[in-house]
Amino acid sequence: xxxxxxxxxxxxxxxxxxxxxxxxxxxxxxxxxxxxxxxxxxxxxxxxxxxxxxxxxxxxxxxxxxxxxxxxxxxxxxxxxxxxxxxxxxxxxxxxxxxxxxxxxxxxxxxxxxxxxxxxxxxxxxxxxxxxxxxxxxxxxxxxxxxxxxxxxxxxxxxxxxxxxxxxxxxxxxxxxxxxxxxxxxxxxxxxxxxxxxxxxxxxxxxxxxxxxxxxxxxxxxxxxxxxxxxxxxxxxxxxxxxxxxxxxxxxxxxxxxxxxxxxxxxxxxxxxxxxxxxxxxxxxxxxxxxxxxxxxxxxxxxxxxxxxxxxxxxxxxxxxxxxxxxxxxxxxxxxxxxxxxxxxxxxxxxxxxxxxxxxxxxxxxxxxxxxxxxxxxxxxxxxxxxxxxxxxxxxxxxxxxxxxxxxxxxxxxxxxxxxxxxxxxxxxxxxxxxxxxxxxxxxxxxxxxxxxxxxxxxxxxxxxxxxxxxxxxxxxxxxxxxxxxxxxxxxxxxxxxxxxxxxxxxxxxxxxxxxxxxxxxxxxxxxxxxxxxxxxxxxxxxxxxxxxxxxxxxxxxxxxxxxxxxxxxxxxxxxxxxxxxxxxxxxxxxxxxxxxxxxxxxxxxxxxxxxxxxxxxxxxxxxxxxxxxxxxxxxxxxxxxxxxxxxxxxxxxxxxxxxxxxxxxxxxxxxxxxxxxxxxxxxxxxxxxxx
Numbered sequence: 001x002x003x004x005x006x007x008x009x010x011x012x013x014x015x016x017x018x019x020x021x022x023x024x025x026x027x028x029x030x031x032x033x034x035x036x037x038x039x040x041x042x043x044x045x046x047x048x049x050x051x052x053x054x055x056x057x058x059x060x061x062x063x064x065x066x067x068x069x070x071x072x073x074x075x076x077x078x079x080x081x082x083x084x085x086x087x088x089x090x091x092x093x094x095x096x097x098x099x100x101x102x103x104x105x106x107x108x109x110x111x112x113x114x115x116x117x118x119x120x121x122x123x124x125x126x127x128x129x130x131x132x133x134x135x136x137x138x139x140x141x142x143x144x145x146x147x148x149x150x151x152x153x154x155x156x157x158x159x160x161x162x163x164x165x166x167x168x169x170x171x172x173x174x175x176x177x178x179x180x181x182x183x184x185x186x187x188x189x190x191x192x193x194x195x196x197x198x199x200x201x202x203x204x205x206x207x208x209x210x211x212x213x214x215x216x217x218x219x220x221x222x223x224x225x226x227x228x229x230x231x232x233x234x235x236x237x238x239x240x241x242x243x244x245x246x247x248x249x250x251x252x253x254x255x256x257x258x259x260x261x262x263x264x265x266x267x268x269x270x271x272x273x274x275x276x277x278x279x280x281x282x283x284x285x286x287x288x289x290x291x292x293x294x295x296x297x298x299x300x301x302x303x304x305x306x307x308x309x310x311x312x313x314x315x316x317x318x319x320x321x322x323x324x325x326x327x328x329x330x331x332x333x334x335x336x337x338x339x340x341x342x343x344x345x346x347x348x349x350x351x352x353x354x355x356x357x358x359x360x361x362x363x364x365x366x367x368x369x370x371x372x373x374x375x376x377x378x379x380x381x382x383x384x385x386x387x388x389x390x391x392x393x394x395x396x397x398x399x400x401x402x403x404x405x406x407x408x409x410x411x412x413x414x415x416x417x418x419x420x421x422x423x424x425x426x427x428x429x430x431x432x433x434x435x436x437x438x439x440x441x442x443x444x445x446x447x448x449x450x451x452x453x454x455x456x457x458x459x460x461x462x463x464x465x466x467x468x469x470x471x472x473x474x475x476x477x478x479x480x481x482x483x484x485x486x487x488x489x490x491x492x493x494x495x496x497x498x499x500x501x502x503x504x505x506x507x508x509x510x511x512x513x514x515x516x517x518x519x520x521x522x523x524x525x526x527x528x529x530x531x532x533x534x535x536x537x538x539x540x541x542x543x544x545x546x547x548x549x550x551x552x553x554x555x556x557x558x559x560x561x562x563x564x565x566x567x568x569x570x571x572x573x574x575x576x577x578x579x580x581x582x583x584x585x586x587x588x589x590x591x592x593x594x595x596x597x598x599x600x601x602x603x604x605x606x607x608x609x610x611x612x613x614x615x616x617x618x619x620x621x622x623x624x625x626x627x628x629x630x631x632x633x634x635x636x637x638x639x640x641x642x643x644x645x646x647x648x649x650x651x652x653x654x655x656x657x658x659x660x661x662x663x664x665x666x667x668x669x670x671x672x673x674x675x676x677x678x679x680x681x682x683x684x685x686x687x688x689x690x691x692x
Contacts, residue, residue, distance in 0.1 A: 009631050012634060012635060043551060046084065048077070049467040110527060125575075128420065192387050194206060210380060215249065215278075254337050399412055433446060492525065519543075542572060549631070550633065574617070
C-alpha cells in the first residue's frame with residue numbers, strides 16, 4: 001500500500017562489555033547446570049537482576065535460600081558484575097550502560113532526538129511554529145514506539161532501564177547532584193499546590209490553569225489568529241496578537257484598580273473570572289458555573305496521581321473555590337495590577353490546559369455551546385488532570401530546568417504554548433471521540449467521555465519494575481555467601497504491556513487497559529513493550545507508527561499482525577501526511593468547526609477518484625512523509641538478517657494465499673516452487689482486486 005517502510009535502527013553494535021557480560025552469564029548458567037543462554041542474552045541485559053521468572057534465576061534463588069550455593073556458583077555470581085544491576089549506582093543516578101546492543105540502539109533512536117524532554121507528542125498540524133523542545137523533535141518525525149519480543153523479560157527490562165535513563169537525564173538537567181533514594185524523591189513534592197498557610201489559601205494562581213474561561217479561550221485561539229489579516233506564523237507573533245486583544249477587553253475590568261501600592265498577584269487568577277463576568281455572552285454562564293452545586297467535587301474528579309493530591313481535593317480545594325466565588329460576588333477588593341498581567345493572560349489563553357480543552361471540546365462535540373456548564377465542567381476536570389501530570393517529579397524537572405525565579409505555574413504555561421497544547425488537543429479529541437464511539441453522542445455525554453479518558457491517561461501512576469540486587473559476604477577477596485534483595489525501578493516514559501504493580505502501592509496494579517489507554521494518548525508512555533499478547537486484535541495507532549521487532553516472529557502471519565496494530569483508521573502516519581498536504585485548506589474555517597473533520601473532508605474530496613475506499617482514512621502515502629515503520633535491530637553477523645529476508649518473501653506469498661484453507665501448506669508449497677526473484681511478479685499476477 002506504499003505506507004510500509006523498513007527503517008534501519010542506529011548503533012546496533014556489540015561492545016566489549018557486552019561480550020564480557022555473556023561470558024560471565026554463561027559461567028553462572030554452567031554452575032546451575034543450565035543450557036546456553038545466548039538467545040536470551042541477545043535480547044536483554046542484566047539477566048541475573050531482571051530475569052527472575054526464568055528457571056536459571058529460580059535455581060540461583062533456591063540455592064541461596066537454602067544456603068546450598070556452591071563455591072563455583074558464588075564465584076560465578078561474584079564475577080558476573082555486568083549481568084547485575086547496582087542499586088548504589090541507581091540511587092546516585094549514575095549512568096547505567098545498556099549492556100545490550102538492541103537496548104543501546106533503542107536509547108540512541110528514541111532519546112538522542114530529545115524526545116525525553118517532551119511531555120507529549122508534537123501535534124501533526126500546529127497553528128504556529130513550535131517552540132523547543134518540540135520543534136526539533138517534530139523535524140525528526142516523532143512518533144511512539146511499539147516493541148514486540150519473544151521473551152517475557154524484555155518488556156520489563158525496556159520499561160525499567162529506559163525510564164531510568166530518562167529520569168537520570170531530566171533530574172540532572174534540573175539539579176546539580178540529584179539523588180534517587182526514597183527520601184530524596186519525596187522531596188520532589190508537586191509544585192502546583194492547593195494549600196492553606198497562616199489561615200489563608202495559597203496557590204490560587206494554580207486555579208487559573210484549571211479554570212476554563214470562555215472569554216480567554218476564544219481570545220487566545222491560535223486558529224482565529226491564523227484567519228486574521230496579520231496571519232502570524234510564530235508563537236511570538238501569536239502572543240502579540242492575543243495580547244492586543246486581551247489589552248482591549250481588560251480595560252473595563254481594571255479601570256478601578258489603584259495605581260499605587262504593591263502588585264496584587266490575585267489578578268492572575270481573578271482576571272479570567274472578571275473577563276467572563278464582563279462579557280454579555282459569558283456573564284450569565286460564569287455565574288451559573290461558580291454557583292453550581294458540587295462544583296468543587298465535580299471539578300476534582302479530574303483524578304489524583306498520589307496521596308498528596310487526594311488530600312488537595314478535600315477541604316483545602318473547597319476553600320479555593322470559595323475564594324474565587326468571592327470575586328464572582330464582588331466581595332474582594334483588588335490591588336495594583338501586575339505589570340506582566342497581559343503577558344501572563346495571553347499565555348494562559350493560548351496554552352492554559354483548561355482553556356485549550358474548552359476550545360477543543362467545543363469543536364469536537366458538534367452542536368455544543370462554548371459556555372455550556374457540562375462542557376466547562378469537562379474542561380475543568382481535564383485541567384485538574386493536567387495539574388497532576390505537571391506535578392510529577394519528571395515533569396517538574398523537564399519544565400523548570402534549573403531556573404527558580406519564574407513561578408513554576410508560569411513556566412508550565414510557557415511550556416504548553418511552546419508545545420502548541422491547543423492544537424494537540426484539537427487533534428487528540430477528534431481521534432479520542434471516534435475511539436470511544438462518541439461520534440453521534442450528544443455534546444454533554446461526548447465531552448464527559450473525552451474528559452474521563454484524558455484524566456485516565458494524565459493520572460496514570462508509574463509502574464514498578466522489580467529487580468534483584470546481590471550482596472556478598474567475604475573472607476578476604478573470596479565470596480562466602482550471597483543475599484538477594486528486591487529493588488525497584490519505575491516505568492513511566494516506557495512501560496510494558498500487561499498487568500503490573502504501581503510504584504506506590506503493593507496491591508494496586510496498573511491494569512492493561514489503563515496502560516493501553518495512556519499509550520494511545522499523546523502523553524507518556526512513549527514506548528510500549530509487549531510479548532505476543534499485544535500483537536492481535538488491539539489498536540495502538542493513534543500516536544504510534546513505528547513497530548520494533550525486538551525478536552523476529554517465526555511466521556509471516558505474526559509479522560503482519562504486529563505491524564497491523566499501528567496501521568489502522570486515521571492513524572498517526574496518515575494524519576501527519578494528510579495534514580502536510582491539506583493544512584492550508586482549513587486555515588480560514590469557522591472557530592467552532594472541528595479542523596480535523598474539515599481536513600479529512602477536503603482530503604477525501606481531493607482523492608475522490610481513488611475507488612478502493614481506503615484513501616485517505618486508512619492509507620495516505622506521501623513522498624518523504626510519514627510511514628508505517630518496520631524497525632528490526634539485527635545484531636551484526638547474526639542469523640536475524642537472513643530470517644528477515646525469509647519472512648519478507650513468505651509475507652508476499654502469504655498475502656496471495658490469505659483466506660485459503662490450509663494456508664501453511666499452500667504457503668510452503670509456493671515458496672518451494674517460485675524463485676525468490678519472481679515472487680513479486682507472481683503475487684501481482686495472482687492478486688484479485690476487490691475494490692469497488
